[in-house]
Amino acid sequence: MxxxxxxxxxxxxxxxxxxxxxxxxxxxxxxxxxxxxxxxxxxxxxxxxxxxxxxxxxxxxxxxxxxxxxxxxxxxxxxxxxxxxxxxxxxxxxxxxxxxxxxxxxxxxxxxxxxxxxxxxxxxxxxxxxxxxxxxxxxxxxxxxxxxxxxxxxxxxxxxxxxxxxxxxxxxAHPFNSPDTTVLNEYHVEQGNYNMIMARFEPENNLDMVLEGVSLCEDKTPILVIGKHNTKYGEYLKNKFKYFPHIRFMGGIYNLEHLNSLRYFSNIYFHGHSVGGTNPSLLEAMASQALIAAHNNDFNRGVLKENAFYFSNPAEVKNLLESVNKNDNTHKIKNNYEAIEKDFxxxxxxxxxxxxxxxxxxxxxxxxxx
The missing domain is CATH 3.40.50.2000 (Glycogen Phosphorylase B;)
Structure with missing residues (x-):
């Protein structure tokens, strides 16, 4: 053809x-x-x-x-x-x-x-x-x-x-199982002792909701916010959360091996997207064996099913940060990884x-x- x-x-x-x-x-x-x-x-x-x-x-x-x-x-x-x-x-x-x-x-x-x-x-x-x-x-x-x-x-x-x-x-997505611990030094984080969210800085990706939940939490575990933030909405978020040093605006990271390793070693990976179909970054997080907390909508549930935690407001984000540990949820991670191998x-x-x-x-x- x-x-x-x-x-x-x-x-x-x-x-x-x-x-x-x-x-x-x-x-x-x-x-x-x-x-x-x-x-x-x-x-x-x-x-x-x-x-x-x-x-x-x-x-x-x-x-x-x-x-x-x-x-x-x-x-x-x-x-x-x-x-x-x-x-x-x-x-x-x-x-x-x-x-x-x-x-x-x-x-x-x-x-x-x-x-x-x-x-x-x-x-x-x-x-x-x-x-x-x-x-x-x-x-x-x-x-x-x-x-x-x-x-x-x-x-x-x-x-x-x-x-x-x-x-x-x-x-x-490509299954990822070769994480590099040296990447953690470059981004000044420790294995299992940071969370992350990656998205374009647009309101429907709910960065504000996630970071509001982070700000409400007494725990000061770092969260890496990955995405180009030199936008009007990005400036708004950086100004809103400037008194929370554990909220780290990292800018865009385009080295896929670095991103995969960061996802792999994170405690919770937040996925705030609420519009669209099957989101590529969500599949990459599943393939990187991240523990995912996703915005509660039909698109995300259609992909993740019962193999993620869900949130709809800052209070629920705060609750997840205070109660969820990656080591206790290996079954969710395994199921998502197998879904990548089988379906995605x-x-x-x-x-x-x-x-x-x-x-x-x-x-x-x-x-x-x-």
Missing amino acids: KIAILGTRGVPNYYGGFEQFAEFFSVYLAEKGHEVYCYNSHDHPFQEKTFHGVNIIHKYDPEYKYGTFGQFIYDYNCIMDSRKRNFDIILQLGYTSNSIWFFLLPKQPIIITNMDGLEWKRSKYSWPVQQFLKVAEWLAAVSSDYLVADSLGIQSFLKKTYKKESTYIAYG NWEKINGDYLQLFEECFSRHKTANTK
């Missing part, structure tokens, strides 16, 4: 979850003998024409000049290019800025869209932007040939809201996507020969 991947800043991954998936999946497809093309921003750090057998198409992306609006121009450029290439399948990762151009997509290829999370629920967006995202979601849902949901909650939402079936394929490993995820592609392609060919 001749396959294109749209909707990311490109591969290899220098940005986030969809880019990481695009990298793993595109290389997997190429290794299986398919002709694969991935669209990259023109200013992507990787400027070669191929990446491990994947063809790279660079297209002008003015996001650096216009901010978010630039993504619409980039997606337009990618879609217009796709009209010239006779693809069998186009995989769209997300819908935020490409769905408005749905009428420009080539008619011949099968359009498969991963519907991402419920973007319009994110509180960082103004009301008009949230309304636009609702329309964009609807356009993607009704114009795509097939939909992919990366959580059962998203799958249920698509069925209920748009009467559209979707294929549930989760996200993936990249080989399975890639295989599930390829199986969907093959089924769609076969169905399409049969329909066209009748």
Whole structure:
């Protein structure tokens, strides 16, 4: 099959979850003998024409000049290019800025869209932007040939809201079992004697709720707050909790081996995300054998089930800090790790996507020969 991947800043991954998936999946497809093309921003750090057998198409992306609006121009450029290439399948990762151009997509290829999370629920967006995202979601849902949901909650939402079936394929993570104790010295923490939370500094990730619970607790065990905090919301949080030195704002940490070791040796790993599907950082925490305390919502429960603690307010965070010890909950850690090996490993995820592609392609060919 001749396959294109749209909707990311490109591969290899220098940005986030969809880019990481695009990298793993595109290389997997190429290794299986398919002709694969991935669209990259023109200013992507990787400027070669191929990446491990994947063809790279660079297209002008003015996001650096216009901010978010630039993504619409980039997606337009990618879609217009796709009209010239006779693809069998186009995989769209997300819908935020490409769905408005749905009428420009080539008619011949099968359009498969991963519907991402419920973007319009994110509180960082103004009301008009949230309304636009609702329309964009609807356009993607009704114009795509097939939909992919990366959580059962998203799958249920698509069925209920748009009467559209979707294929549930989760996200993936690599099992981690080689922690490095020397990493602890670099971050000035001791094994089992610190907690952590990692997230983008956005209100719906509930950093404020977790840190409020930390501030209420008499215990002064350090908590590492990992994520880029040079934002308006980040400045707000740093100012609010500036009198609590055990709340340590670490900034972004992009060394995956360091992150995995920090998660592995932490006492409690807090996961505050409340919007979206299967969150990549949650799976990585499970794969790193962290003891997880997660915000109490259907998305997190759908992944973690009974193998985590849950919180809905600062008081519950405080209670967890005062009562939970990692050494007493090895069964939860083991169950999550086994779930990664069985259900959320990249080989399975890639295989599930390829199986969907093959089924769609076969169905399409049969329909066209009748």
